[in-house]
Amino acid sequence: MLDQSWYKKTDEIIEHYEKCAASLIPIMQDIQAEYRYLPAELLTYVAGKIGVTEAKAFSVATFYENFSFEPKGKYIIKVCDGTACHVRKSIPVKEAFMKELGLSNKKHTTDDMMFTVETVSCLGACGLAPTCMVNEEVHAKMTPEKVVELINRLRGENG
Missing domain, CATH: 1.10.10 (Arc Repressor Mutant, subunit A)
Structure with missing residues (x-):
């Protein structure tokens, strides 16, 4: 209620x-x-x-996929897994987000409601692959190392 x-x-x-x-x-x-x-x-x-x-x-x-009945974190991270991103290794990028945030295939949002990680079919930034979006900001040519840097920066904004 x-x-x-x-x-x-x-x-x-x-x-x-x-x-x-x-x-x-x-x-x-x-x-x-x-x-x-x-x-x-x-x-x-x-x-x-x-x-x-x-x-x-x-x-x-x-x-509409955009609507969610489950609460999402302050930072909604959308990892692209379209063809260009997939070929350029978006799966290790998503896995790095999941590991760094302690998430799983069944748990997409952190307990502190700071982060939600989702996979999307395409962000329309194929030339920048692999990409992710944090809220409305596109992050290009992502790597697992860049994931850790990004999460640390976002945590720092709230610390």
């Missing part, structure tokens, strides 16, 4: 839009931007507030 303040914030987000089905995606994006994930309870709440069925809201949220 979510704290009442989450519903209040969601009401503030909804106020910026028309209460109709066309507002569903932008409202979901704003909620996810606020909380770094889309709580299922809030999705149900939004559906009722804007007049769409709960089933419709959940079908939209599950259709």
Whole structure:
């Protein structure tokens, strides 16, 4: 059960839009931007507030990969495994992130909610392969050694 303040914030987000089905995606994006994930309870709440069925809201949220029902870390690390990145050894880069952060194939977010590691199909920076993104910042020509440097730098920003 979510704290009442989450519903209040969601009401503030909804106020910026028309209460109709066309507002569903932008409202979901704003909620996810606020909380770094889309709580299922809030999705149900939004559906009722804007007049769409709960089933419709959940079908939209599950259709788009960008929406997550699980909390994500402050730093969302997307490791590209598209063809160019894969050929240029993106798997050891991902493995270095996982090892450095103590993550596994079943655990993608650190306990302190600082880091989430995901694999994506393409970041559109093939000439810079292998690449990863940390939030909106692209990191080119990654190596396992650069992973350790990057994690240490990000930790330093919060220390």
